[in-house]
Amino acid sequence: MKKQGKFLFTLSVLILGGFMLLNSCGGEKLKTQINEQKEQITSLNDSVAKLKNLLDHKKKRVKKPKEIISLGNATELYNSYSINRACVIEAFEIGKGNIRDICKTEREPKKITPARSSFIEYKVLKQYIAYVEQETAKRKIPLTGFRFYFSNYPDKKYFNDKRPIKSPRRNTFFIAPTINKDSKNLGFTIFESNDGNFETRILEEFFETQQNTILGKKLNKAGFLNFSQEPIEISLQINDVGSHP
Numbered sequence: 001m002k003k004q005g006k007f008l009f010t011l012s013v014l015i016l017g018g019f020m021l022l023n024s025c026g027g028e029k030l031k032t033q034i035n036e037q038k039e040q041i042t043s044l045n046d047s048v049a050k051l052k053n054l055l056d057h058k059k060k061r062v063k064k065p066k067e068i069i070s071l072g073n074a075t076e077l078y079n080s081y082s083i084n085r086a087c088v089i090e091a092f093e094i095g096k097g098n099i100r101d102i103c104k105t106e107r108e109p110k111k112i113t114p115a116r117s118s119f120i121e122y123k124v125l126k127q128y129i130a131y132v133e134q135e136t137a138k139r140k141i142p143l144t145g146f147r148f149y150f151s152n153y154p155d156k157k158y159f160n161d162k163r164p165i166k167s168p169r170r171n172t173f174f175i176a177p178t179i180n181k182d183s184k185n186l187g188f189t190i191f192e193s194n195d196g197n198f199e200t201r202i203l204e205e206f207f208e209t210q211q212n213t214i215l216g217k218k219l220n221k222a223g224f225l226n227f228s229q230e231p232i233e234i235s236l237q238i239n240d241v242g243s244h245p
Helices: 002-059 071-094 121-137 203-210
Strands: 115-119 144-154 173-179 184-192 198-202 233-235 240-243
Touching: 071 144, 071 173, 071 203, 115 173, 121 173, 144 184, 184 203, 198 203
Parallel strands: none
Antiparallel strands: 115 240, 144 173, 173 184, 184 198, 184 233
């Protein structure tokens, strides 16, 4: 009897230990499954949050920065630099003749403090890049980068479109987005009609056609696509930056 009782006791202990071991293993497995599900839920929540931010960004339209300038203003800046700065640099580097004789300009001699730097606010630059990305993406234009154009403010108070000139005669720059053409990253702007038809206009090509025109002459839009209506410029050039001695 004693041997039988001892056997039954040992068997009971083994059975109880087995149940406890099974429960323990099942509990660990359950905990692992719960932790995995928690991680999946967290990952899913992160994905939903990113998607929401993306949708909110797409819904929120970026306003055109007030520092955006027209192609006409960009042409004035470009031509002024060509006449009053680029020519002077070329003549100086050649080292022959009188600069005033070589570089024909209508400007009267005047003492100024030359600009040595220009400044653009971070928030303006950020808004500008977002605006360019928005306008090019909606038209599926392959943006490649940005080109900085050395330029010079005309010697007057206003551009031809009556936009104020902050620092007459001082050097500055303007920025334009670029697309790839003939393996070159060239600046461009957009012209679009009310029916949605548009074309990109390469700045370098346009400036070249305007080099011999008189500043103040109406912008020549010859060469555009056959729009059914007068095209509207979706300006992508930015200037109006601070020039400093």
